[in-house]
Amino acid sequence: MTNGPDHARPLTPSGNLRRRLLLNRIAEMTATAAAVLAVAVLGIVVYSVLQRGGGALSWDFLTQAAPLFGGSSGGIGPAIAGTGLIVLVATLIAAPVGILVALHTTEFAGPRARTIIGVALDLLNGLPSIVIGIFVFGLLVSGHHQSGFAASLALAIIMLPLIAGSTQEVLALVPRSLRDAADALGVTRWRTVRGVLLPNVVGGILTATMLAVARAAGETAPLILLCSIFGQSAGVNFFSTALPNIPVTIFNLSEEADPAGFARAWGAALVLLVFILLTGLAGRILLGRSRAKISG
Amino acid sequence: MSPARAIVIGLRRRDSATSPGDLVLHGVCLVASILAVLAMALIAYEVIEGARPAISRFGLGFIVHTTWKPNFFVFGAGSFLFGTAVTSGLALLVATPIGIAIGLYLSLLAPKAVRGVISPLVEMIAAIPTVILGFWGILVLGPFLSRHVEPWIHAHFGFLPLFGPGQTTGSGVFNATIILTIMIIPIVASLSRDLFLTVPAELRDGAAALGATRWETIRGIVLPSTASGVTAAAFLGLGRALGEAIAVTQVIGGGNALHASLFQTGDTLASRIALQFTGAENALQTASLFYLALMLLVIGVLTNLLAQLISGRFGQQATFAR
Numbered sequence: 001m002t003n004g005p006d007h008a009r010p011l012t013p014s015g016n017l018r019r020r021l022l023l024n025r026i027a028e029m030t031a032t033a034a035a036v037l038a039v040a041v042l043g044i045v046v047y048s049v050l051q052r053g054g055g056a057l058s059w060d061f062l063t064q065a066a067p068l069f070g071g072s073s074g075g076i077g078p079a080i081a082g083t084g085l086i087v088l089v090a091t092l093i094a095a096p097v098g099i100l101v102a103l104h105t106t107e108f109a110g111p112r113a114r115t116i117i118g119v120a121l122d123l124l125n126g127l128p129s130i131v132i133g134i135f136v137f138g139l140l141v142s143g144h145h146q147s148g149f150a151a152s153l154a155l156a157i158i159m160l161p162l163i164a165g166s167t168q169e170v171l172a173l174v175p176r177s178l179r180d181a182a183d184a185l186g187v188t189r190w191r192t193v194r195g196v197l198l199p200n201v202v203g204g205i206l207t208a209t210m211l212a213v214a215r216a217a218g219e220t221a222p223l224i225l226l227c228s229i230f231g232q233s234a235g236v237n238f239f240s241t242a243l244p245n246i247p248v249t250i251f252n253l254s255e256e257a258d259p260a261g262f263a264r265a266w267g268a269a270l271v272l273l274v275f276i277l278l279t280g281l282a283g284r285i286l287l288g289r290s291r292a293k294i295s296g
Numbered sequence: 297m298s299p300a301r302a303i304v305i306g307l308r309r310r311d312s313a314t315s316p317g318d319l320v321l322h323g324v325c326l327v328a329s330i331l332a333v334l335a336m337a338l339i340a341y342e343v344i345e346g347a348r349p350a351i352s353r354f355g356l357g358f359i360v361h362t363t364w365k366p367n368f369f370v371f372g373a374g375s376f377l378f379g380t381a382v383t384s385g386l387a388l389l390v391a392t393p394i395g396i397a398i399g400l401y402l403s404l405l406a407p408k409a410v411r412g413v414i415s416p417l418v419e420m421i422a423a424i425p426t427v428i429l430g431f432w433g434i435l436v437l438g439p440f441l442s443r444h445v446e447p448w449i450h451a452h453f454g455f456l457p458l459f460g461p462g463q464t465t466g467s468g469v470f471n472a473t474i475i476l477t478i479m480i481i482p483i484v485a486s487l488s489r490d491l492f493l494t495v496p497a498e499l500r501d502g503a504a505a506l507g508a509t510r511w512e513t514i515r516g517i518v519l520p521s522t523a524s525g526v527t528a529a530a531f532l533g534l535g536r537a538l539g540e541a542i543a544v545t546q547v548i549g550g551g552n553a554l555h556a557s558l559f560q561t562g563d564t565l566a567s568r569i570a571l572q573f574t575g576a577e578n579a580l581q582t583a584s585l586f587y588l589a590l591m592l593l594v595i596g597v598l599t600n601l602l603a604q605l606i607s608g609r610f611g612q613q614a615t616f617a618r
Contacts, residue, residue, distance in 0.1 A: 027510070032401055035414055045421075048436050097328045097332065101329050127339065128596055132339065134342075139338075189315065191317065217425075218425025229574065250427050251427050251546070265431060273428055276425060
């Protein structure tokens with residue numbers, strides 16, 4: 001073959017160009033295949049959970065307590081309630097602190113303080129959750145008892161950088177002109193925050209919190225250390241006893257080679273997965289919407 | 297900064313010094329920030345404090361020593377450090393190119409409608425709780441690996457010590473690596489997608505005008521201009537893999553010994569803590585587990601700082617423009 005133009009087929013690429021187009025084609029197909037692979041993996045995992053957990057699902061499964069001596073009856077009611085309570089308290093701790101930290105960095109702090117806080121939040125965000133679990137263990141559990149509150153505190157530390165970071169982002173989206181206008185009118189700073197900034201970003205903060213909740217609800221590592229030794233009874237003290245919760249329930253059942261336990265674990269996994277994916281998805285959709293609204 | 301802005305900021309300063317409401321808000325915000333910074337410092341302090349008995353007993357030799365025998369009061373992190381390095385390193389090696397490819401697809405190749413569907417799907421992978429991923433690893437991935445994948449690889453590549461005979465359950469380093477790969481891919485993919493989207497369209501159009509194919513544009517323009525950010529994204533993914541405890545505990549098999557073969561059991565720092573902490577036999581074991589957590593803390597902080605340094609994120613956020 002020569003590299004000159006092919007006179008029989010004048011507009012078909014030849015030689016070097018053909019090689020370049022082929023390479024381009026291969027690269028594009030590889031990238032597409034990678035995306036398909038990722039979606040396929042998600043599909044396989046979700047399908048496994050749906051298929052195997054779907055059978056376990058029933059009203060009793062969602063409301064009843066676990067069987068005392070194994071067996072296939074019973075459900076994960078207390079675990080659902082426990083996870084709900086733990087995550088709720090974690091959110092009540094993390095959301096106010098996170099929002100205030102974000103306000104501080106965007107509205108008050110000088111550049112140096114902003115850098116320090118930013119680095120601290122990044123480090124917190126990058127810490128393995130089990131290290132946070134160990135920290136809370138040393139703080140609250142060592143020498144005392146495991147408790148639901150200890151689990152909440154650990155989850156709150158995990159949620160804090162997420163909420164603070166996203167809130168900073170939406171606060172930064174509020175146009176400077178709004179702040180300047182408030183200043184020009186002689187409005188004090190806290191009234192600007194209350195009357196101008198917060199109403200603008202409340203949607204963004206809410207969705208940031210939802211995303212953090214989706215992340216925290218599935219955290220297992222800290223709960224293994226802080227809230228894993230529990231009975232199946234519902235009458236427990238939040239501050240001095242471990243609460244049953246879904247992640248640890250799945251973990252414990254997955255470590256036992258008991259087919260009935262596996263079935264219950266798939267059911268629990270389905271409940272957790274559906275909750276997390278729905279919360280995460282809703283949060284993500286709302287986040288895009290509130291971002292678009294603020295930047296207008 | 298324009299003079300007008302300087303005046304506005306000056307006025308702001310004076311205002312916040314005079315109005316009581318401002319003082320209170322500023323104070324409360326300051327307390328919250330101090331709390332956040334303090335939390336980080338306290339975590340480091342508490343972990344070092346908990347590890348102190350093990351540190352004074354074993355010193356730095358703990359890090360490389362490979363014996364872990366609770367009933368003989370002998371502890372060493374060597375084999376867990378090895379397991380962590382092997383699983384996370386391999387996972388990163390596989391996940392980074394795949395993640396970048398997905399990022400490229402989502403930012404430059406996919407039609408807008410497709411992108412809007414696949415982007416959230418990829419991010420949903422990162423949202424799957426690791427305990428569910430691990431459970432799936434035990435019951436679905438493990439049997440599949442031990443029945444189909446591992447025997448095949450062993451038969452064809454068994455001459456390499458890397459691919460020895462497999463476990464019957466499919467638990468082991470190989471399984472853990474796959475699970476970690478699944479966890480890292482969405483992180484690298486979504487971060488690199490955001491980066492690729494920041495490459496100015498004029499640059500890409502310029503390349504296209506010069507007759508470059510898409511791949512040549514990517515290789516010549518997109519990848520070089522985002523290289524540091526992509527490296528940082530890979531480091532963030534690595535940090536996630538290094539610290540993952542639960543999923544790894546479930547599928548790695550919890551072995552004490554060092555194996556060359558990927559199909560054997562092993563253990564990682566984080567996984568060992570999750571496995572043994574509540575059932576620790578003696579105080580020295582608890583302290584040693586704290587020591588493992590300290591190593592994780594140091595590694596986690598280092599990868600994070602490195603990622604920030606590489607992407608030049610200290611101080612200004614210019615390169616990660618959003």
